[in-house]
Amino acid sequence: MKKKIAIAMGGYSSESRISINSGNMVYKNLDPALYEPYRVHIMQNEWFVVADDGTPYPINKSNFTVKIHDNVIVFDCVFNTIHGTPGENGLLQAYLNLVGIPQTSCDFYQAALTFNKRDLISVLKPYGIKTAVNYFLNKGDEVKVDEIIKRVGLPCFVKANKAGSSFGITKVKEAKDLEQATKVAFKEDDEVIIESFLDGTEVSVGVITYKGKILALPVTEIVSENEFFDYEAKYLGKSQEITPARISKEQTKEVQNIAKLIYSKLKMKGFTRSEFIFHNDQAHFIEMNTTPGLSEASILPQQATAAGISLKDLFGSAVEAAF
CATH class of the missing domain: 3.30.1490.20 (ATP-grasp fold, A domain)
Structure with missing residues (x-):
């Protein structure tokens, strides 16, 4: 029997539209032979499933089920693609933990910690992770x-x-x-x-749990046409994203190892994408995203492709890891 997968998208922040793009990408690429996907919009005022004909069906928040044509759908797993609150700061993870539904991103504590740049930097300092002042x-x-x-x-x-x-x-x-x-x-x-300000080459490193193992994906170099890697650069084509990055093999190994160390020490799960700047030839950590973008313009899918991982396998592996 196919597993019913709720793809959570939207959210309460300025990133809602970006999240919906990510969610739709997962919806299109989950293996239809294994999974029955549902697009679940988690919005500030309402939660609902969007049917293929566009009809919204409200989610029962008491147990995260939905009634469609007199059938009550009980989800086996939630694929979390929400950027910002409540999907990236731990609120959704805590709720799903309470109602007993597995989900694809990290646990609620790790989500809350990594969403808070100040607190994350403080936790990483004892491990020798270099950051900006x-x-x-x-x-x-x-x-x-x-x-x-x-x-x-x-x-x-x-x-x-x-x-x-x-x-x-x-x-x-x-x-x-x-x-x-x-x-x-x-x-x-x-x-x-x-x-x-850290002057140097900016790179992004995806780290995922893939087929039971922690895997660092090929490194992406980010070259922004703007002052920095801002919204326009990320989503409106005002940047070059070069995979693999034009850095040495030693630098590639260094930054991948740091990203994997952070993933491991924080007991992360699912997909993460960490940003670094090579300042004075040393990798300085900037931030970690625990529900990174999965749209056509996003970095992590590009890295997976460079690693020879199809989107079907990438997304399917996240679901199986959640179970």
Whole structure:
């Protein structure tokens, strides 16, 4: 009997539309001989299954079932493609754990930790993971411009601490622009992280559990046409994504090993994609995505293809790992 798979997409953040693109890609590529997929939109005001004819059927949140044409559908597994809240910060994972449904991404604690850049950096420091110099602000804190610049220097990056897809990020080159940049970031989150500028080659490393083993995928080099790898660069074609990256074999092995170390030490599951910058020829960790993009424009599917893994096998392996 085919397993009924709920592909969770959407979410409550600015990344909702991107997530729906990812979810639709999974919907199209799950093996129809093994799985019966359902597109489940998790939106702020309602959760519903979208039928092939576009009809929405509401999800029963008490047990995550849906009634379609008098048939109650009980899902065997949830394929989590939600970027941002509630799918990337642990809320959905905790809920599914309570109702007893396996899901493809990491557990709720790991999701909450990795979604919080400040806390993740703190946890990784004892393992010798290099990062940018950081300064943190909570909403309502005084923005002490001179103190911040003394610590991180100029230029610097001002980011929402808990946000993705480069929403709420500003590259600040002059002191007079710093306070306005924090206001932009605070529109996305109530915490802000300010980072020193790292000059160097930016790369992205996918790490997945594939057929029972932790696997680092081929490394992708990111060359943005803009000031940094922002929303336009990620999703509107304003960047080159070169796989394999134009770095040495030694650098490739180094950054893959660091990404696998992080995955292992944090007890991750499912798909992850970690970003690094080779600054002064050393890999510096930027952030980890635990529900990385899976659309046609996304990096991790490109890396899987370069590794000789089809999307059908990639997505099917995630489902089987969840079981």
